[in-house]
Structure formats: C-alpha cells, structure tokens
Amino acid sequence: MGAPLYEIRRQGRGLRATVLLAVAGGMVLPIVAGLGQTLKAAFGLFPALGHDRLSVGPWRMLFELPGFWTSLRLSVVTGLGSTLIALILAIAVAATVQGRIPARRGARLLAPYLAAPHAAMAIGFAFLLAPSGWIARALALPLGWARPPDLVTVNDPHGLILILGLVVKEMPFLLLVTLSALSQVDARRLRAVGAALGYAPGMAWIKIVLPLVWPLIRLPVYVVLAYGLSTVDMAIILGPSNPPTLAVAVARWYGDPDPAMFLPASAGAILQGAVVIAAIAALWLGERVVARLALSWLRRGGRGHGAGPVLGLLTGTAMLLLMAGAAAMVSLVLWSFAWRWPFPALWPESWSLRAWFAPGSGLGRALANTLLIALVATALSLTLAVAWLEGEDRAGLGRAGWAEGLIYLPLLVPQIGFLYGLHVVFLSTGAMTGLAAVIWAQGLFVFPYVMIALSDPWRALDPRLIRAAEALGAGPWRRLFAVKLPVLLQPLLTAAAVGVAVSVAQYLPTLFLGAGRVPTLTTEAVTLSSGSDRRVTGAYATLQAVLPFACYTLAFLVPALLYRNRRDLSGAQ
Amino acid sequence: MALDITRLSIRHRGGAALFDPLTLHVAPGTIATVMGPSGIGKSTLLDAIGGHLAPDFALAGEVWLNGKDICRLRPEDRHIGLIFQDALLFPHLSVADNLAFGLPQYLRGRTARRAAVAAALEKAGLAGLGDRDPATLSGGQKARAALMRTLLSEPAALLLDEPFSKLDDDLRTEIRRFTFDHIRARDIPALLVTHDRGDAESAGGTVVGLGQGNPA
Known part of the structure; x- marks a missing residue:
C-alpha cells in the first residue's frame, strides 16, 4: 500500500451556497411566508383587524357565502375536465403524427400556442365564440340570422366554454412535452417492433410507447392540472360569472371593500390549495388504477385494427381546436384594427387605428410596465438559472430530486394560496411595494420556466468541449464566459424568451402585489374583457400576445445573425 | 521533463478498481501507448x-510531472494538453481565435499574439484559413488545428485519446506523423490511448496493457 489516495474535490462551493441562499430566501421563503399568513388568517388569526383567537369561524363564513358550493364544483369540473380532455387529445395526436411529422417541425407549429399568453388566447376565444363572434357570423348566412342569436356562449353557467378554452391552451403544451419525451425513449424503433408483432401503428404507440412516455410527462400534466384548477384570468374571461370558479371567487372576496371578508377569503385560498393537492392525488391514484386495468387489457393482445376511427376522431377534434385557437388569435388582431363591423359580415367594413392611439387609454403605460417587469424578472431568473447549472457542473453533481421539486414548487402551489398572504407580509414588514414587489412575485413563476427551458440544452453541451478548455489552461470563469455561454447563446435566448412570455402572461401576482396600482397589458386586458369596447380590448390583448412572439423571433434571429459565419451555431443546419 | 505514474488506480466510489495499478515512466519526447479492452477505463x-x-471516482497512486506531484492541482493548472477523437474546436470562434484561446498570458500585445497564431497556422498548413468557421474545415485540417491549439498553450505533457480513430487510412498516417513529429520536436512526454496496433508501433515508445486481476 502506501500509495496516497486522492479525493476528487467538488468545486464551486461558494457559487452553490449563493444559489441555494437565493433560492431559499427569494423563492421558498416568500412562498412559505405567504402560505403561513394565509393559513393564519384562515383560522381566525389576523391581529391587524383585531382577530387574535384561533377559530374555525372563517371556514363557517366561507361555507355560508352565497354560491360557494357551486364555485367549488365548477373549479373541480373545469380543472379536471379540461386536463383530462387535453391529455387524451394530446396523446391521440402524438400517437397519430409520431413518425409522420419531424419533431422539430411539430415544435415549431406548436410554438405560437405556447407563446400566446393565457389571457390573450381566452379573449380571442371569447371574440370567436360570442353570439356576435366569427362562428355565429359564419352560421348566420346559412341559417338566415339577421342579428346575433340569443344564446349564452361565453361565461356559460356550467363552465363549458372555460373547459374548451383551457383545452385549446393546454393541449399544445402537453403535445409538445409528449413529442419531446418521445425523442428520449426511441419511440420509432419500439413502434416498429409493435408493427412487426401485428399491432396497428396507433395501438402499438399506446400500448408500448405511452407507458414509457408517461413518467416523463407526469409532472407537466400535474402543472396543467394545478393551473386549470386555480386559473383566475382565463376563468374571469371565459368562465361563469355568478357564481364564478373558486379561484375567481376567492380573488373577489379578497378585493371586497369589507375587510372582514379577508378571513373567509383566506380560508378559500387554503381550500383552493387543498383542492389542487387532492386532484393531483386523485390523478396519481387514477394512474395506478389505469396501469392495473391496462395490464390485463395489454395481455389480451388486441392489435387495435378497429381503434383507428376512434384515434382519427380524437385527432380530428384536436386539429379543429387548434384551428379554433389560431382563429381566436387572428380575431384579436382584426378587432383591434376594425372600425365598422356589423353583424353578419365576416370581415370588417372599415378599419381604424383609433383603438391603438386613443389618448388616455393607458396602453403606453401598460406596455412600459409590462416590458420593464418582464425584462428585469427574466434577467434575474436567467442569472440565477445559469448560476445554478454552473454550480452543478462545478460540483460534478446531478440534480437531486428535492432540487427538481423545488423548481416545480411555485408551479404546483396555487398562486392564490400564497400571493395575497405574501402581499400582506410585504405590506406589514414594509419590505417591498409596487413595481419591485410585482417583479419579485413574477420572478417566482418566471424562474422555474427559465430553468426548465435551459436545463436540457445546458446538459447536452459536449463535456469534452469544456475539458478541452480546461486543458488549454482556462479557469472556471473563463470556461463559463468564453466557452459555455457563447456556445449556448441560442438556448439562453430561448429561455429568456420563455421567461418574458411567462412574465407577460402573469395576472394574479401583478394584481395582488401591485395592489392594483401597477397596470400591465394583462391586468388591463382582463379588466377590459368584461364588456368593454372590443377594439380596445383587442389592442391590449394583441399587444400582450405580440410581445412573446417578438421575443421568440429575436431568440431565433440574433444567433442566426451573430453566428451567420458559424455553421454549428447559427441554428440553420 | 518526464511524466511518471506510480501505482495509479481508479475506482468508483464504493466500487472495485477499474484496472490493476499502473506504473509507467514516459520520457520527454517519447510517446507511451496504453492499450486494453474497451470499457476498462482507458479514457478515465x-x-x-x-x-x-x-x-464519483476515487484516485489512488501518484502522477508526477517534471518532478511535481500534480494530483492535487486543478486541471487548468496542470499544463497537460488533451487531444480527442474529435477536434472539438470551439464552434463560436474562428480558427485563429481557437488557436489564440490557448496562448499563454505572458505573451503580451495584439501583434505578438497574432504573429504566434499565424506562425502556428503556417506550420499546420492552414495559412490563410485563420478567419474561417471551424465547421467548414476538412477532417484533416480540423485535426491539425486542434493539435496546434494545444501546442500553443505550451503543455508540459500531452494526452491523446484515440486521436486518429475517426480518420480514414491515408489521413490517419499523415495526421499521426504530423502529431508525433511535433511531440518529439517539443521534447514533451505523451500518453496515447488507442485500439490500433499501427498507432502503437508508429509511436515507438513503451506499450502497456491495462488489465484486471493481475496483481502487479
């Protein structure tokens, strides 16, 4: 023996400690503090209003509020329903198109649906489906309608339109996630094996590929479910208004002029969190049951040659919904430039820029606020994400499960469960107000998406490239700034574009933390959507949708331009 | 100026050693060859x-370079050059900037640094290609550029990880001679990992086989 033993030292301790501190202090602490505040108020503790005894009074108040039980039912039905429908459709489409459309092109086709903010999509959808919307206009000629039909479509009391809107927005996301998971399981070859055993292509996909893909898309499905159950902006625009879904009801109670409503509102917010947890648990259980049942179905060995029509029908439905989504976005733009557009006409009779340049409409201020918040929140998030990933590299560590969970935490906890509480904490401690508080709150949701967008490309970087730099004498910082970041310019910009898109779409954080005094395109669009001039609403929603598009375009153009003489990096392979 | 490896062994944390302890002396200007079955840990x-x-690896034994134990040094401080199967030129830099990346700090002034790069390009038969995108070079040009980039960083030793295995036969002979000539001219020790007997013969130095289960 006698030969010395060398431990390979993990490096970048300082960096990792800083990142951990920033995540714990900037992300986990606010969420916990906000949740804690909400929880205390839900059980009667709110000293500022003289409530200092633990009680279940707020819950009793909550249960007796008019429409509460309907709101609860609506939330569960719309959230679960939209998620299941979106999931089934996404799986059907993936099973049908896989191998026929290259994954890259699929991603490009879906990108606009992902980039469009929820509120903009919902407003466009409302324009499309309203009794005086495009669909009614298209039907007017054959059916001989001279004026808009007397039907309740948007804001229907059962939340059907809300379900439809959520499906249109979430199905493309689930489809994209599924398609990208496919590249990790060698789906092409598996399907070939299935085909060789006599399985119809779609059935081979569902029986062989799907069980492998599911673990990879489970977390995104949970995120979609949590969003569907607790969305506020889409539910205000498309959902029933009296009573509304639970999340909207809670937001309204929080905004009630009677400060005593704060207590039942907090109980409602906690309940909202419980609903999400229960629904995720139910989905998890359902997964076990389906897995059990599906096994015997699998063992029966049906080749699925009769399943083609079902799959075809589902895929057709999905395509129809995607087209409706596209039409919704187009109708936003049309309305913002339309002037005279009488009912059965399919096209405006005259055009105007008045909606865009109306003095005092606040469009400019909302745009400025939106841009400032988005840029700062994205810059902070991107810096933290790079620091996190670089810390992992230096330590030579993979990501622990708890760290992955930490990233997803803000996406799974319902916003309404902690944001108002956080607002109260900020107010009572005087920590932050106005714009800074809004940026902070939005960062909580921007960071996870930036991190998710950047992680895979970061890890896909050839480690030998970094070793080559090491061997040439480049230290850790030079490796980061002179090799990694320039080579990863395209994914970095894409992650930034994702960050901006997420920030622009935020509604509740802006509303609550800004105390209603920081108008952005989203808050204004949602407010205007209830019965204001369609042209002005259209202008806000169009601008809201254009910002993310512009950023994605830049993320594509800048590397192409900067690296036009660098074939491996220009993205034009 | 020699590379001395004494009873070097590597194991996974909590696992068995990858190969039997290795002891090897590589004199300056010579190229030692390590051979062995794939998967035994030659690249490791x-x-x-x-x-x-x-x-997640643990390392036992010693590695001395020019009379210094380098095992505790960071990679960027070891002055050990690395040549891979692929050229791994930085895709965002021009050919000339790739070469300049490894130039030592003490070489000061734009003109002096550019001159050093130009001279190296000339030596590698790449004169006039400095502004090119590395992705547009041929396989042989990339391999020569990669070697020049490494040599410009003035390594005290060179590690070659199957550097010729992706080249076709004609190119292989040419690049091999180019590489070995430069190593001998620099008078630095080099360690070559390969599958190819021809590489080992052409290297002309000690040949050791990595194995398992033969206590040394």
Whole structure:
C-alpha cells in the first residue's frame, strides 16, 4: 500500500451556497411566508383587524357565502375536465403524427400556442365564440340570422366554454412535452417492433410507447392540472360569472371593500390549495388504477385494427381546436384594427387605428410596465438559472430530486394560496411595494420556466468541449464566459424568451402585489374583457400576445445573425 | 521533463478498481501507448491524469510531472494538453481565435499574439484559413488545428485519446506523423490511448496493457 489516495474535490462551493441562499430566501421563503399568513388568517388569526383567537369561524363564513358550493364544483369540473380532455387529445395526436411529422417541425407549429399568453388566447376565444363572434357570423348566412342569436356562449353557467378554452391552451403544451419525451425513449424503433408483432401503428404507440412516455410527462400534466384548477384570468374571461370558479371567487372576496371578508377569503385560498393537492392525488391514484386495468387489457393482445376511427376522431377534434385557437388569435388582431363591423359580415367594413392611439387609454403605460417587469424578472431568473447549472457542473453533481421539486414548487402551489398572504407580509414588514414587489412575485413563476427551458440544452453541451478548455489552461470563469455561454447563446435566448412570455402572461401576482396600482397589458386586458369596447380590448390583448412572439423571433434571429459565419451555431443546419 | 505514474488506480466510489495499478515512466519526447479492452477505463485514466475525473471516482497512486506531484492541482493548472477523437474546436470562434484561446498570458500585445497564431497556422498548413468557421474545415485540417491549439498553450505533457480513430487510412498516417513529429520536436512526454496496433508501433515508445486481476 502506501500509495496516497486522492479525493476528487467538488468545486464551486461558494457559487452553490449563493444559489441555494437565493433560492431559499427569494423563492421558498416568500412562498412559505405567504402560505403561513394565509393559513393564519384562515383560522381566525389576523391581529391587524383585531382577530387574535384561533377559530374555525372563517371556514363557517366561507361555507355560508352565497354560491360557494357551486364555485367549488365548477373549479373541480373545469380543472379536471379540461386536463383530462387535453391529455387524451394530446396523446391521440402524438400517437397519430409520431413518425409522420419531424419533431422539430411539430415544435415549431406548436410554438405560437405556447407563446400566446393565457389571457390573450381566452379573449380571442371569447371574440370567436360570442353570439356576435366569427362562428355565429359564419352560421348566420346559412341559417338566415339577421342579428346575433340569443344564446349564452361565453361565461356559460356550467363552465363549458372555460373547459374548451383551457383545452385549446393546454393541449399544445402537453403535445409538445409528449413529442419531446418521445425523442428520449426511441419511440420509432419500439413502434416498429409493435408493427412487426401485428399491432396497428396507433395501438402499438399506446400500448408500448405511452407507458414509457408517461413518467416523463407526469409532472407537466400535474402543472396543467394545478393551473386549470386555480386559473383566475382565463376563468374571469371565459368562465361563469355568478357564481364564478373558486379561484375567481376567492380573488373577489379578497378585493371586497369589507375587510372582514379577508378571513373567509383566506380560508378559500387554503381550500383552493387543498383542492389542487387532492386532484393531483386523485390523478396519481387514477394512474395506478389505469396501469392495473391496462395490464390485463395489454395481455389480451388486441392489435387495435378497429381503434383507428376512434384515434382519427380524437385527432380530428384536436386539429379543429387548434384551428379554433389560431382563429381566436387572428380575431384579436382584426378587432383591434376594425372600425365598422356589423353583424353578419365576416370581415370588417372599415378599419381604424383609433383603438391603438386613443389618448388616455393607458396602453403606453401598460406596455412600459409590462416590458420593464418582464425584462428585469427574466434577467434575474436567467442569472440565477445559469448560476445554478454552473454550480452543478462545478460540483460534478446531478440534480437531486428535492432540487427538481423545488423548481416545480411555485408551479404546483396555487398562486392564490400564497400571493395575497405574501402581499400582506410585504405590506406589514414594509419590505417591498409596487413595481419591485410585482417583479419579485413574477420572478417566482418566471424562474422555474427559465430553468426548465435551459436545463436540457445546458446538459447536452459536449463535456469534452469544456475539458478541452480546461486543458488549454482556462479557469472556471473563463470556461463559463468564453466557452459555455457563447456556445449556448441560442438556448439562453430561448429561455429568456420563455421567461418574458411567462412574465407577460402573469395576472394574479401583478394584481395582488401591485395592489392594483401597477397596470400591465394583462391586468388591463382582463379588466377590459368584461364588456368593454372590443377594439380596445383587442389592442391590449394583441399587444400582450405580440410581445412573446417578438421575443421568440429575436431568440431565433440574433444567433442566426451573430453566428451567420458559424455553421454549428447559427441554428440553420 | 518526464511524466511518471506510480501505482495509479481508479475506482468508483464504493466500487472495485477499474484496472490493476499502473506504473509507467514516459520520457520527454517519447510517446507511451496504453492499450486494453474497451470499457476498462482507458479514457478515465486520461481523465485522472488531466484532472478531469468526475467526483464519483476515487484516485489512488501518484502522477508526477517534471518532478511535481500534480494530483492535487486543478486541471487548468496542470499544463497537460488533451487531444480527442474529435477536434472539438470551439464552434463560436474562428480558427485563429481557437488557436489564440490557448496562448499563454505572458505573451503580451495584439501583434505578438497574432504573429504566434499565424506562425502556428503556417506550420499546420492552414495559412490563410485563420478567419474561417471551424465547421467548414476538412477532417484533416480540423485535426491539425486542434493539435496546434494545444501546442500553443505550451503543455508540459500531452494526452491523446484515440486521436486518429475517426480518420480514414491515408489521413490517419499523415495526421499521426504530423502529431508525433511535433511531440518529439517539443521534447514533451505523451500518453496515447488507442485500439490500433499501427498507432502503437508508429509511436515507438513503451506499450502497456491495462488489465484486471493481475496483481502487479
């Protein structure tokens, strides 16, 4: 023996400690503090209003509020329903198109649906489906309608339109996630094996590929479910208004002029969190049951040659919904430039820029606020994400499960469960107000998406490239700034574009933390959507949708331009 | 100016050693060859010597370079050059900037640094290609550029990880001669990992086989 033993030292301790501190202090602490505040108020503790005894009074108040039980039912039905429908459709489409459309092109086709903010999509959808919307206009000629039909479509009391809107927005996301998971399981070859055993292509996909893909898309499905159950902006625009879904009801109670409503509102917010947890648990259980049942179905060995029509029908439905989504976005733009557009006409009779340049409409201020918040929140998030990933590299560590969970935490906890509480904490401690508080709150949701967008490309970087730099004498910082970041310019910009898109779409954080005094395109669009001039609403929603598009375009153009003489990096392979 | 490896062994944390302890003396200007079945850890051995070993490995033994134990040094401080199967030129830099990346700090002034790069390009038969996108070079040009980039960083030793295995036969002979000539001219020790007997013969130095279960 006698030969010395060398431990390979993990490096970048300082960096990792800083990142951990920033995540714990900037992300986990606010969420916990906000949740804690909400929880205390839900059980009667709110000293500022003289409530200092633990009680279940707020819950009793909550249960007796008019429409509460309907709101609860609506939330569960719309959230679960939209998620299941979106999931089934996404799986059907993936099973049908896989191998026929290259994954890259699929991603490009879906990108606009992902980039469009929820509120903009919902407003466009409302324009499309309203009794005086495009669909009614298209039907007017054959059916001989001279004026808009007397039907309740948007804001229907059962939340059907809300379900439809959520499906249109979430199905493309689930489809994209599924398609990208496919590249990790060698789906092409598996399907070939299935085909060789006599399985119809779609059935081979569902029986062989799907069980492998599911673990990879489970977390995104949970995120979609949590969003569907607790969305506020889409539910205000498309959902029933009296009573509304639970999340909207809670937001309204929080905004009630009677400060005593704060207590039942907090109980409602906690309940909202419980609903999400229960629904995720139910989905998890359902997964076990389906897995059990599906096994015997699998063992029966049906080749699925009769399943083609079902799959075809589902895929057709999905395509129809995607087209409706596209039409919704187009109708936003049309309305913002339309002037005279009488009912059965399919096209405006005259055009105007008045909606865009109306003095005092606040469009400019909302745009400025939106841009400032988005840029700062994205810059902070991107810096933290790079620091996190670089810390992992230096330590030579993979990501622990708890760290992955930490990233997803803000996406799974319902916003309404902690944001108002956080607002109260900020107010009572005087920590932050106005714009800074809004940026902070939005960062909580921007960071996870930036991190998710950047992680895979970061890890896909050839480690030998970094070793080559090491061997040439480049230290850790030079490796980061002179090799990694320039080579990863395209994914970095894409992650930034994702960050901006997420920030622009935020509604509740802006509303609550800004105390209603920081108008952005989203808050204004949602407010205007209830019965204001369609042209002005259209202008806000169009601008809201254009910002993310512009950023994605830049993320594509800048590397192409900067690296036009660098074939491996220009993205034009 | 020699590379001395004494009873070097590597194991996974909590696992068995990858190969039997290795002892090897590589004199300056010579190229020692390490051969062995695939998967035994030849590349991991080079990682260990170069300082690029992942933290889930443990390393026992000693590596001395020019009379210094380098095992505790960071990779960027070891002055050990690395040549891979692929050229791994930085895709965002021009050919000339790739070469300049490794130039030592003490060489000061734009003109002097550019002159050093131009001279190296000239030596590698790449004169006039400095502004090119590395992706547009041919396989042989990339290999020569990669070697020049490494040599410009003035390494005290060189590690070659199957550097010729992706080249076709004609090119292989040419690049091999080019590489070995430069190593001998620099008078630095080099360690070559390969599958190819021809590489080992052409290297003309000690040949050791990595094995398992033969206590040394």
